[in-house]
Amino acid sequence: MSAEPSTTPRLSTSEVEAIFQGFGPADWQRAETLASAAVQGLVGWSPRDLLHEALVGLLDGSRTCPVGVHPMVMLASVMRSIVSNARQRVAASPVDLGVRVGHVDGEYAEDTRPAAHGEVLLTPERVAEHRELLAAVEDLVKADDELQLLLMAWADGSRGDEAMQALGWDSKTHDAVRKRLTRRLAPLATEWSLR
Amino acid sequence: MNHPTNPKHPEEAFLEALALELAAMPDAEILDGLDASQVMERGKQALAAAKKEAGKRRLQRAKSALAARGPASNADETPVSVGEARAFLAQAANDPRYTLAARKLDEMSDEDVLRLYRQAKRLDVSDND
Numbered sequence: 001m002s003a004e005p006s007t008t009p010r011l012s013t014s015e016v017e018a019i020f021q022g023f024g025p026a027d028w029q030r031a032e033t034l035a036s037a038a039v040q041g042l043v044g045w046s047p048r049d050l051l052h053e054a055l056v057g058l059l060d061g062s063r064t065c066p067v068g069v070h071p072m073v074m075l076a077s078v079m080r081s082i083v084s085n086a087r088q089r090v091a092a093s094p095v096d097l098g099v100r101v102g103h104v105d106g107e108y109a110e111d112t113r114p115a116a117h118g119e120v121l122l123t124p125e126r127v128a129e130h131r132e133l134l135a136a137v138e139d140l141v142k143a144d145d146e147l148q149l150l151l152m153a154w155a156d157g158s159r160g161d162e163a164m165q166a167l168g169w170d171s172k173t174h175d176a177v178r179k180r181l182t183r184r185l186a187p188l189a190t191e192w193s194l195r
Numbered sequence: 196m197n198h199p200t201n202p203k204h205p206e207e208a209f210l211e212a213l214a215l216e217l218a219a220m221p222d223a224e225i226l227d228g229l230d231a232s233q234v235m236e237r238g239k240q241a242l243a244a245a246k247k248e249a250g251k252r253r254l255q256r257a258k259s260a261l262a263a264r265g266p267a268s269n270a271d272e273t274p275v276s277v278g279e280a281r282a283f284l285a286q287a288a289n290d291p292r293y294t295l296a297a298r299k300l301d302e303m304s305d306e307d308v309l310r311l312y313r314q315a316k317r318l319d320v321s322d323n324d
Contacts, residue, residue: 020242024235052245056252060248070218072218
């Protein structure tokens, strides 16, 4: 997202902060679902880590967003960039203590992650666990044909009415499958901070 | 939405579609079966933690930028006598870069002279950057 041409007007950090300050519970659930989806297959990152890094990047100005982009698309784009960089680091060096980021100084009562970053040594075995995002998500939905179809449509750039028509579904079926897919991608309480 | 003239990477397309579909779903559907107050509390905590970290990182970047300018840029650390400061400022009064009336120097306290000297040196440094 920060690679946009410099002539495109960007949101200021205070404008970005105002957007997040205006989030209601449903918006935060959407953000958590995006984070959970984006870290699929990436060992060493929890959805909370990713959401934290995305918010920090947008609030400290190191990641910017063009004016007019939907906040969820803004978050999705930043998250994808972060995990893409993380995957490249893993590919370059299996033993990379820098992969573990986002430690929030124990502000969350449920944060039971070990304090020493060395705990997250990426052994060759753990590296092998890394999956590409779509492969990991496909694995998550492999038992459900409809979820797989919708996932493929989204990965192909089709959504909404376009996806409905391509899949031959009525809106009731589409909405039900969409809800199942987003629920499948949302983090479980046990997954939110531990991975 | 996503057309062959500028095809997106499938992962990018997937995440963007997910973002837009989540945005299109009603709030009630998003929160169905969930405790909205718990979700909101997690969100508030996430934002507060991120703001704190963002502040630290901005400060660190500012410190790094200052350190990169080098010790010569910090006029506050260079010891100077009041006499030297007055002499410098008297000369500066004739320098078109500064707006300073030399006659006022005699009326200024030593503390004010030293403060003005440091301000002038900082301007001098930033002019030379």
